[in-house]
Amino acid sequence: MGKHYIIAHDIGTTGNKATLYSSDGELISSTLYKYQTFYPKTGWAEQNPLDWWQAVCDTTKTLLEKTSVTREQIGAVSFSGQMLGCLLVDRQGDPLGNAIIWADMRASDQAKRLEEELGMETVYQITGHRISSSYSGAKIKWVKEHQPDVFKRAYKILQAKDYLVYRLTGTFATDYSDACGTNCFDLVNKVWSDDILKAWGIEKDIFPDLHASTDVIGGVTDWAAKETGLLQGTPVVIGGGDGVCAAAGVGVIDEGEAFNYIGSSSWIATASNKPIFDPEMKTYTWVHLDANKYSPNGTMQCGGGSMQWVTELLYQDSKPDVSMYELMNLEAEKSPPTSRGLVYLPYLMGERSPRWNPDARGAFVGLSITHTRGDMARSVMEGVAYNLKIVLDTFQKEGAPINYMWVLGGGAKSASWRQILADIYGLDVYVPSYLDEATSMGAAMAGAVGSGLIKDFQEAKRWVKRVNIHHPQPDIQKKYWEFFPLFNETYSQLKPVYERLKKFN
Known part of the structure; x- marks a missing residue:
C-alpha cells in the first residue's frame, strides 16, 4: 500500500496531541499525552523537554x-x-536544564534594557513584534546573565518542536x-x-539554521525509529508555531x-503578502506556513x-439537566443587542x-438595578x-482586506456568540467541521506539502469543510457600530484610573 498518511504532533502547554490524517485531510485518529509545567518561582514557568519526547514516542505508538x-x-x-520558549542544549542535543516556556516572565529587566538601547519602534520595524519578556531573546539574555555556566555549555537554543525534530533526525533547525x-x-529579509x-x-551561532515550515529536515534515524x-x-517536516498552524x-x-x-x-489572524507594521504597534506579524x-x-x-469567569461567577445554580454554559447562552440570547446599554471591558488579566x-482591568460600566x-x-x-x-479594523486600515471570518476554539461552540461576532465585525462568520483541530491540521498540511503528498497549500485548503455560516444582520450591526465608540471611550476614560489603582493591587 502507498504512503498516504501524516502524523501531526501539536506540542501544547498541557500536553502533546498527536493526530493521524490522510493525505486528503481526513482525521483518522488522535491521542493526547499530558505533561507537567513547573513553577519554581513566582513568574517562572518551565517544562522538562524529556517529557515532550516521551509524549511523542508514546502517542506515535498509540496511533x-x-x-x-x-x-x-x-x-x-x-x-x-x-x-x-528557550531550551538550551549542548552539542549532542542534550538539554542543559528545563525549557523556559512562553508563560515565563522572569526576563522583564532584559527586555526593558533592549528597549532602552534600541527603542520599541526600531525593534518592531525589524521584527514585526514589540519587545517583550515573553519572547525567547530576553530569556536567552537572562540565562546568559544569571546562569553563565549553563550558557557557556550551550550549543543551540531550540523551541519545543525544534528539539523534537532534532531527536527524530539528528539535525538542528x-x-x-x-x-x-x-x-x-x-x-522582511528572513x-x-x-x-x-x-x-x-x-x-548568531547559538540559533539553529532557518527553514520554511514545509522543509524536510531529515529522515527518522535508526535510533529514533526504535x-x-x-x-x-x-520524512520529518519541521512545521511551525501553533498560531500559524491554526491559520x-x-x-x-x-x-x-x-x-x-x-x-x-x-485572537484574530489573517493572511497577507507582506508584513503589517501598524504605526501604533497594536498588532504583530508572523511568517506564514507558506x-x-x-x-x-x-x-x-x-x-x-x-x-468562563462570568459563567462560573453567576451560573453556579444551573440545574443538573442543563450545564451552566447552556443556561448562560439561553439567558444571553434573551438580552437585546448592546445588553441594555451595558459596556464590558475584557481586561481581567491586563x-x-x-x-x-x-x-x-475588567469593568462593567452602565449597570443599573434592572440589569440581569x-x-x-x-x-x-x-x-x-x-x-x-x-484588531480587525487595524488590519483593514493597513491594507489587508478581510472578506469573511472563520471561528475556532471553545468559545466558538456558542451559536449566540458567533452571531454577535458576525454582527459586530460586519462579516460572514464561517464554522468549520473541526472546531478544535485546526492547529494539528495545519501541521499536517505542512507535512503533506513538504513531503510531496499534496501539491501545495491551495490543495490543502480543500481539507477545510464549512458546516455553518452566520450572516451579519444589518439592523443589529448598525446598532453595534453606533455603540462601538462608547466601548473605546470607556477604556480611554478609565485608563488613568487603572494607573492609580496599581498601588492597591
Missing part, C-alpha cells in the same frame, strides 16, 4: 496500534508547537514562524538580525481570509477567559493587543468582540 495504518504508510511526520517569536529575527543580536550580546515505532527514513489549518492561506480563535486568550506569505495577528489576554496595557445576569453575560460576549474588532 499506530489503534488504527489499521502501518508505519510503512506514514508519508511524513510534522509538528506544531508552543512558541516563545527552526522555522521562520518560531524565529519570529525570538525578538531576534528580521521579518535572517537573524545583526543589530538586535549585537544589542543583546548574543552570538524509540517511536516509526520506519527509519520517514493554515482553517484555510486562511490567501489575502481576504481570516480567523478568530476564542480560547482562554483570543513561507511566501505572512500571518498578521492580534491577541487579547482574556477572551474566552472572560466568558491586555496585550490591541491596548498593550498590563495595568488595564443574562445582560451581563451578553455584555461579556459583546465586549470581547468589540476588543477584537479593533
Whole structure:
C-alpha cells in the first residue's frame, strides 16, 4: 500500500496531541499525552523537554496500534508547537536544564534594557513584534546573565518542536514562524538580525539554521525509529508555531481570509503578502506556513477567559439537566443587542493587543438595578468582540482586506456568540467541521506539502469543510457600530484610573 498518511504532533502547554490524517485531510485518529509545567518561582514557568519526547514516542505508538495504518504508510511526520520558549542544549542535543516556556516572565529587566538601547519602534520595524519578556531573546539574555555556566555549555537554543525534530533526525533547525517569536529575527529579509543580536550580546551561532515550515529536515534515524515505532527514513517536516498552524489549518492561506480563535486568550489572524507594521504597534506579524506569505495577528489576554469567569461567577445554580454554559447562552440570547446599554471591558488579566496595557482591568460600566445576569453575560460576549474588532479594523486600515471570518476554539461552540461576532465585525462568520483541530491540521498540511503528498497549500485548503455560516444582520450591526465608540471611550476614560489603582493591587 502507498504512503498516504501524516502524523501531526501539536506540542501544547498541557500536553502533546498527536493526530493521524490522510493525505486528503481526513482525521483518522488522535491521542493526547499530558505533561507537567513547573513553577519554581513566582513568574517562572518551565517544562522538562524529556517529557515532550516521551509524549511523542508514546502517542506515535498509540496511533499506530489503534488504527489499521502501518508505519510503512506514514508519508511524513510534522509538528506544531508552543512558541516563545528557550531550551538550551549542548552539542549532542542534550538539554542543559528545563525549557523556559512562553508563560515565563522572569526576563522583564532584559527586555526593558533592549528597549532602552534600541527603542520599541526600531525593534518592531525589524521584527514585526514589540519587545517583550515573553519572547525567547530576553530569556536567552537572562540565562546568559544569571546562569553563565549553563550558557557557556550551550550549543543551540531550540523551541519545543525544534528539539523534537532534532531527536527524530539528528539535525538542528527552526522555522521562520518560531524565529519570529525570538525578538531576534528580521521579518522582511528572513535572517537573524545583526543589530538586535549585537544589542543583546548574543552570538548568531547559538540559533539553529532557518527553514520554511514545509522543509524536510531529515529522515527518522535508526535510533529514533526504535524509540517511536516509526520506519527509519520517514520524512520529518519541521512545521511551525501553533498560531500559524491554526491559520493554515482553517484555510486562511490567501489575502481576504481570516480567523478568530476564542480560547482562554483570543485572537484574530489573517493572511497577507507582506508584513503589517501598524504605526501604533497594536498588532504583530508572523511568517506564514507558506513561507511566501505572512500571518498578521492580534491577541487579547482574556477572551474566552472572560466568558468562563462570568459563567462560573453567576451560573453556579444551573440545574443538573442543563450545564451552566447552556443556561448562560439561553439567558444571553434573551438580552437585546448592546445588553441594555451595558459596556464590558475584557481586561481581567491586563491586555496585550490591541491596548498593550498590563495595568488595564475588567469593568462593567452602565449597570443599573434592572440589569440581569443574562445582560451581563451578553455584555461579556459583546465586549470581547468589540476588543477584537479593533484588531480587525487595524488590519483593514493597513491594507489587508478581510472578506469573511472563520471561528475556532471553545468559545466558538456558542451559536449566540458567533452571531454577535458576525454582527459586530460586519462579516460572514464561517464554522468549520473541526472546531478544535485546526492547529494539528495545519501541521499536517505542512507535512503533506513538504513531503510531496499534496501539491501545495491551495490543495490543502480543500481539507477545510464549512458546516455553518452566520450572516451579519444589518439592523443589529448598525446598532453595534453606533455603540462601538462608547466601548473605546470607556477604556480611554478609565485608563488613568487603572494607573492609580496599581498601588492597591
